[in-house]
Amino acid sequence: MTHKLSIIGCSLLCALQLGATSLDSDTLRSSLSKPQFDQTLSTLSADTSDQDEFWYWLDLARLQQANGDFNTSINSFEKSFEILDEYENRAKVSLRSVGSFLGSTFLSKGAESYYGKGYERTLMHTLNALNYAMMGNFEGASVEMRRMEQRQEFWLNETEEKIKEAAEEKEKAEKEGSNVSSIPSEYSMSAMLEDDSVRKLANNYQDPFSYTLSSIISNIAFPTENLGEVSLKRAITLNPDVSKAFVKLPASALPPVTAKVKPIVKGKKATPTVAQPLQPKIEKMEITVVILAGEAPAVKIEKIRFPLFNGANYASIDLPAFNPPINDISVVTISTDKLRLQPPRLLQTNAMAYKTLKDELFGELSKAVVRATTKAVVAKQASDNFGAFGGLMASLVMDVGSSAADSGYRNWEMLPNSGYLSKFEALQGETFTITMNDRQESFTLPKDKKGVLVLVSYITNDNIRIDHVAY
Amino acid sequence: MTTFTKLSLTTTLVLSSFLMSGCATGGAGMVGASSNVKYGDAKAAETVTADFGSSDLQSTAETLTQSLLETRYIAKAKQPPKVRLRTVNNLTYEHIDTKAITDKIRIKLLKSGQVRFLADTANLNQVSAERDLTTTATTKTKMKAMTDSDYIITGNVRSIKKANDDVKDVYYNVSMELVDPQSGEILWADEKEIRKVTAKSSMGW
Numbered sequence: 001m002t003h004k005l006s007i008i009g010c011s012l013l014c015a016l017q018l019g020a021t022s023l024d025s026d027t028l029r030s031s032l033s034k035p036q037f038d039q040t041l042s043t044l045s046a047d048t049s050d051q052d053e054f055w056y057w058l059d060l061a062r063l064q065q066a067n068g069d070f071n072t073s074i075n076s077f078e079k080s081f082e083i084l085d086e087y088e089n090r091a092k093v094s095l096r097s098v099g100s101f102l103g104s105t106f107l108s109k110g111a112e113s114y115y116g117k118g119y120e121r122t123l124m125h126t127l128n129a130l131n132y133a134m135m136g137n138f139e140g141a142s143v144e145m146r147r148m149e150q151r152q153e154f155w156l157n158e159t160e161e162k163i164k165e166a167a168e169e170k171e172k173a174e175k176e177g178s179n180v181s182s183i184p185s186e187y188s189m190s191a192m193l194e195d196d197s198v199r200k201l202a203n204n205y206q207d208p209f210s211y212t213l214s215s216i217i218s219n220i221a222f223p224t225e226n227l228g229e230v231s232l233k234r235a236i237t238l239n240p241d242v243s244k245a246f247v248k249l250p251a252s253a254l255p256p257v258t259a260k261v262k263p264i265v266k267g268k269k270a271t272p273t274v275a276q277p278l279q280p281k282i283e284k285m286e287i288t289v290v291i292l293a294g295e296a297p298a299v300k301i302e303k304i305r306f307p308l309f310n311g312a313n314y315a316s317i318d319l320p321a322f323n324p325p326i327n328d329i330s331v332v333t334i335s336t337d338k339l340r341l342q343p344p345r346l347l348q349t350n351a352m353a354y355k356t357l358k359d360e361l362f363g364e365l366s367k368a369v370v371r372a373t374t375k376a377v378v379a380k381q382a383s384d385n386f387g388a389f390g391g392l393m394a395s396l397v398m399d400v401g402s403s404a405a406d407s408g409y410r411n412w413e414m415l416p417n418s419g420y421l422s423k424f425e426a427l428q429g430e431t432f433t434i435t436m437n438d439r440q441e442s443f444t445l446p447k448d449k450k451g452v453l454v455l456v457s458y459i460t461n462d463n464i465r466i467d468h469v470a471y
Numbered sequence: 472m473t474t475f476t477k478l479s480l481t482t483t484l485v486l487s488s489f490l491m492s493g494c495a496t497g498g499a500g501m502v503g504a505s506s507n508v509k510y511g512d513a514k515a516a517e518t519v520t521a522d523f524g525s526s527d528l529q530s531t532a533e534t535l536t537q538s539l540l541e542t543r544y545i546a547k548a549k550q551p552p553k554v555r556l557r558t559v560n561n562l563t564y565e566h567i568d569t570k571a572i573t574d575k576i577r578i579k580l581l582k583s584g585q586v587r588f589l590a591d592t593a594n595l596n597q598v599s600a601e602r603d604l605t606t607t608a609t610t611k612t613k614m615k616a617m618t619d620s621d622y623i624i625t626g627n628v629r630s631i632k633k634a635n636d637d638v639k640d641v642y643y644n645v646s647m648e649l650v651d652p653q654s655g656e657i658l659w660a661d662e663k664e665i666r667k668v669t670a671k672s673s674m675g676w
Contacts, residue, residue: 091675092636139561146564150632157636222560 022049025298034463054083055410062414066457070131077128087115088154108402109318110301110409118155118205119352120412122148126210134469138221145214166363173369180366186304189321193358197351204356208242209347209419211235241344249425253338284425286451293458294328294417296349301406315372325350325417327460333435336426347419446470521641521667523567531645531663532575538661552621555589563630589620623650641667
């Protein structure tokens with residue numbers, strides 16, 4: 001019997017280990033450069049251990065998009081939407097939600113399933129809209145942009161619930177003699193949460209990048225309906241720099257109007273036409289450049305020492321924190337013959353992630369303290385009943401359990417950290433250059449189209465892909 | 472780590488119960504594919520989800536076609552007018568195949584024998600190419616006959632979604648218009664409204 005239990009136990013541990021190491025966060029984030037990218041993408045696609053996780057499909061979808069596989073990227077996004085839809089439509093009393101609540105109350109923050117934060121739920125639709133747009137389906141892209149706004153409603157309701165829950169946890173923690181009103185000094189994110197870019201954000205789920213893109217896509221999909229106006233106003237309210245994203249070609253930059261000459265007919269002299277007010281031939285076109293760069297901060301569980309029971313005891317509490325963003329760019333310049341542009345950074349994922357953490361921190365802190373207190377009480381009872389060894393074993397079991405759970409707590413790590421957007425005019429057939437840090441990429445415009453949407457996926461400095469769609 | 476594993480871990484450690492991992496999450500017995508396939512009534516009300524579905528498509532086409540055929544511009548026309556059916560704009564929160572709506576309406580209208588249809592703008596190039604293969608010259612007059620319609624039909628599908636803790640309410644509005652392309656005058660307009668409400672169950676997995 002003991003032998004059987006050991007085998008089952010070992011198998012369970014192996015399964016946990018395999019699940020955690022199939023393509024862990026560090027491996028994924030360090031395997032994105034050009035020589036490794038194909039292998040990383042195929043390993044991630046083949047990984048079946050995390051397919052019921054929201055973040056898995058989002059990570060996969062971003063990499064597929066960066067590889068130009070827009071259709072498969074849509075399918076992956078749809079999988080993540082299904083997971084989120086199921087979560088949003090869950091029964092009022094759901095066994096899974098209760099299990100998750102118990103896990104996060106008694107075991108670890110990592111025992112919760114991750115269903116994304118407001119900014120991730122917004123951006124998954126924004127990035128999917130780009131998939132539709134790149135396939136020439138601007139109507140489908142505008143559907144995604146509307147879904148993006150719809151999705152925010154549930155997040156707001158969920159946030160209200162969290163605020164109520166946090167107040168209850170705070171009361172509980174304070175009753176047990178713990179001060180949860182200030183950020184622990186050992187917490188690595190303390191300074192980051194007070195950063196100016198975080199303070200400036202209006203909220204943690206609406207980003208000016210998505211609304212600006214929504215406005216542009218609506219105007220392409222329904223040129224006569226002027227549906228993009230509201231989105232644009234919202235984007236400007238969120239960040240006044242949005243207006244810098246739109247640049248028109250000066251009239252002087254247009255080619256000079258030439259007089260028509262009658263065709264030469266055999267035996268007759270060519271005569272110029274009588275001077276008439278001629279309409280200039282429109283040769284300019286609109287170009288939208290979207291640059292998605294780098295990878296967002298990756299969530300992790302940080303363990304810090306915290307005083308409990310009015311400072312009589314210290315316990316290790318676990319709080320969510322972030323590994324910093326990677327592979328991002330700092331400067332973008334777009335040059336044409338007549339223009340030199342510096343598109344604004346409208347998507348600042350790191351700031352949104354930190355803002356969300358800041359908004360939720362005191363709730364998380366209260367929860368972590370209640371969790372640590374519960375663990376301390378359990379360990380003490382085990383010690384009282386079974387001696388020091390029993391107490392040690394109880395602590396060990398809880399620590400091993402929480403470490404295993406923490407390693408699986410992941411967010412959308414492949415979400416772009418920055419989004420730059422520029423809509424400008426240029427002449428048909430012209431070549432323009434995009435400079436990103438020290439990398440320079442050129443693009444020649446088509447000659448017979450009204451506009452072109454260019455998507456630059458900057459995964460790492462040596463792994464950049466440029467796709468375009470003309471309309 | 473999967474959600475299931477996390478829950479198992481939590482349950483195991485918190486409730487101190489032994490290895491409950493026997494309950495697999497997937498792989499419900501699919502013995503033979505054919506045993507799970509049944510033919511259904513294509514016109515039966517479909518209520519799988521609150522999304523725009525086959526019942527909505529059918530009822531929309533039915534209502535709007537009937538209304539259109541009753542308009543005097545078609546019912547009292549001396550000869551069946553030439554109509555071009557434009558794309559119906561999808562302004563909803565779902566990826567609705569609006570071509571399915573226009574196709575269904577076109578079929579119903581054609582079956583009535585009261586209108587003639589010109590090729591879609593999207594298909595016009597293919598029709599022209601076909602003509603070029605079969606005739607040596609396509610005159611402007613002939614081209615004009617291909618492109619000039621007496622009326623144009625356009626439309627939009629819109630939706631409003633609202634939800635609270637208990638219910639989700641989705642309202643669809645499919646509107647169509649008959650337009651005189653020469654004057655731009657709207658000669659007929661009608662709409663089909665659909666409302667779907669889903670309630671959250673109070674307890675579940």
